[in-house]
Amino acid sequence: MLELRGISKTFGPHSALSEVSLSIAAGEIHGLIGLNGSGKSTLLHILFGSSFIHETGGYNGSCFLDGKPFRFTSPAQAIAAGIGMVHQEFALIPEMTVAENILLSREKGFALTDTLFPRDFSLLDPRKNDHEARRALEYLDLKIDPRQKTGNLALNIRQFIEIAREISRDNLRLLLLDEPTAVLNTADAGNFLATLRHLADKGVAILFTSHRLPEIRGLCDRLTILREGRTVGCCDVRTASLGAITHLMLRESVTKAGRFRSRPTDDPILTIRDFQVAMAGEELLGLDLDVQRGEILGLISLSGHGKLAFGAGVIGQLPFRGSLQLDGATNPPSSSAAMIARGVFFLSEDRNRLGLLPRHSIMDNIAFSALQHDNRFLHPSLPRCLRLPDRRAIRRHGERCIREFDIRCTGPAQPVGELSGGNQQKVRIAHALTLSPRLMVVNEPTRGVDIAAKERILDMFLAINDRAGTTIVIASSELEELRRVCDRIAVLYQGRLHAILEPTADDLLFSRAISGKPVLH
Numbered sequence: 239m240l241e242l243r244g245i246s247k248t249f250g251p252h253s254a255l256s257e258v259s260l261s262i263a264a265g266e267i268h269g270l271i272g273l274n275g276s277g278k279s280t281l282l283h284i285l286f287g288s289s290f291i292h293e294t295g296g297y298n299g300s301c302f303l304d305g306k307p308f309r310f311t312s313p314a315q316a317i318a319a320g321i322g323m324v325h326q327e328f329a330l331i332p333e334m335t336v337a338e339n340i341l342l343s344r345e346k347g348f349a350l351t352d353t354l355f356p357r358d359f360s361l362l363d364p365r366k367n368d369h370e371a372r373r374a375l376e377y378l379d380l381k382i383d384p385r386q387k388t389g390n391l392a393l394n395i396r397q398f399i400e401i402a403r404e405i406s407r408d409n410l411r412l413l414l415l416d417e418p419t420a421v422l423n424t425a426d427a428g429n430f431l432a433t434l435r436h437l438a439d440k441g442v443a444i445l446f447t448s449h450r451l452p453e454i455r456g457l458c459d460r461l462t463i464l465r466e467g468r469t470v471g472c473c474d475v476r477t478a479s480l481g482a483i484t485h486l487m488l489r490e491s492v493t494k495a496g497r498f499r500s501r502p503t504d505d506p507i508l509t510i511r512d513f514q515v516a517m518a519g520e521e522l523l524g525l526d527l528d529v530q531r532g533e534i535l536g537l538i539s540l541s542g543h544g545k546l547a548f549g550a551g552v553i554g555q556l557p558f559r560g561s562l563q564l565d566g567a568t569n570p571p572s573s574s575a576a577m578i579a580r581g582v583f584f585l586s587e588d589r590n591r592l593g594l595l596p597r598h599s600i601m602d603n604i605a606f607s608a609l610q611h612d613n614r615f616l617h618p619s620l621p622r623c624l625r626l627p628d629r630r631a632i633r634r635h636g637e638r639c640i641r642e643f644d645i646r647c648t649g650p651a652q653p654v655g656e657l658s659g660g661n662q663q664k665v666r667i668a669h670a671l672t673l674s675p676r677l678m679v680v681n682e683p684t685r686g687v688d689i690a691a692k693e694r695i696l697d698m699f700l701a702i703n704d705r706a707g708t709t710i711v712i713a714s715s716e717l718e719e720l721r722r723v724c725d726r727i728a729v730l731y732q733g734r735l736h737a738i739l740e741p742t743a744d745d746l747l748f749s750r751a752i753s754g755k756p757v758l759h
């Protein structure tokens with residue numbers, strides 16, 4: 239159905255793709271893997287006709303759909319040809335409702351106005367649109383009200399809405415999925431992958447990128463591996479071993495982060511009681527939890543059970559009810575800025591909206607909060623009240639972080655918006671660690687980062703916890719990662735604490751706790 243021949247793409251002097259070829263048959267699920275920055279998203283955007291591809295000089299090579307050449311210059315052309323795309327950083331309009339987003343540009347009008355006027359002048363029929371949206375959501379087994387505003391919803395729910403929008407198109411033939419499961423926990427991802435299999439059985443061809451290799455092996459028929467923009471392998475997934483795939487992708491082996499755990503002392507840095515945070519789709523309904531000074535605490539739950547709302551409530555990004563004590567003081571700081579000044583930092587899972595200044599350089603992004611809240615990186619020979627930044631120190635620090643985190647870029651002055659998704663995530667972590675917080679809450683820290691970078695990030699957490707005694711709360715869907723770095727893992731269910739388990743507890747205990755069943759301590 240789809241054939242690509244010799245696709246090359248440059249951004250200025252930088253080559254993102256070089257002579258990439260691949261083909262996909264109808265009903266085939268084809269995996270596309272590679273380290274952060276290896277060119278996966280760029281290839282999908284070329285197929286989808288994304289405008290920035292053309293604004294940055296287009297591409298070389300040829301694409302064929304059913305043997306006919308195509309070169310789309312807008313997503314509208316791709317959609318008309320039956321191509322859908324789920325973006326890594328969602329393409330949803332936050333001010334619109336779920337139904338409006340799902341049916342955007344194919345809304346249903348009233349029958350009468352549809353017959354009297356051309357489509358653009360017809361009147362929208364909200365009942366029909368709600369009904370259509372509900373059907374799309376039901377296909378994914380998602381129980382949310384299609385009249386809710388999208389911007390208020392948790393990230394994993396937004397991911398499902400984007401998926402629902404694409405798979406509910408009648409003419410869908412080729413589906414491009416850019417890390418669709420990165421924000422989903424294992425159970426949700428499993429349901430979603432089953433839906434993909436069902437779509438493929440109906441003849442839809444799927445091009446799927448993910449950094450979760452077991453997922454690729456379980457789902458895909460064939461696999462293309464990119465390294466630094468070049469195809470370094472294409473294989474039948476059933477015959478290739480995980481080790482061989484990893485080697486092709488990396489050329490080196492990865493050492494998994496982990497440590498011997500110490501027992502947390504009974505000295506809470508943060509105590510919360512009956513903590514309620516109204517994050518749509520991820521409410522906390524009354525959490526009681528002590529976070530012990532110096533520990534790494536994992537938070538895990540099914541999506542929708544509140545783990546992502548914890549950090550947003552603690553830092554004051556969303557209002558909370560109940561009580562919060564920081565260092566035993568009952569009156570917590572009243573704003574996010576005051577919390578940061580007290581040494582608390584929150585890294586949200588939503589890198590698109592929170593935590594990155596996409597037009598600013600890598601070095602400015604990394605230094606921003608330390609300059610703003612900590613008076614660091616100020617010019618040493620000028621009065622501090624002028625607040626003039628020391629550009630040389632900012633550059634030096636940026637260069638060091640680029641080396642330590644292996645951020646793939648053209649240099650510290652490159653705008654963050656030009657980096658691949660995983661490399662943007664590394665910049666955010668470098669930014670957080672630059673502040674040297676006493677307490678850091680991190681949501682889904684390894685989302686969208688490749689298998690090598692994942693270990694580097696986990697190692698960084700272990701290192702600042704060991705060296706600086708930073709207390710870290712990691713809310714994540716990746717139980718395997720939490721087990722390797724955490725001292726304790728708190729399991730939430732329906733917005734409340736359900737159990738606190740040792741990282742070494744067996745899988746059965748975790749799966750019982752995560753699904754709300756009683757566990758014996």
Ligand SMILES: Nc1ncnc2c1ncn2[C@@H]1O[C@H](COP(=O)(O)OP(=O)(O)OP(=O)(O)O)[C@@H](O)[C@H]1O
Pocket residue numbers: 249253254272273274275276277278279280281290294326646647655656657658659660661686688
């Ligand atoms: N708009 C842009 N301007 C300049 N360079 C860009 C732009 N978009 C992507 N690049 C560069 O192209 C290269 C490939 O990026 P791409 O996003 O395709 O990687 P990826 O394999 O999808 O990575 P990830 O796994 O992190 O999402 C990177 O070096 C990136 O910095």
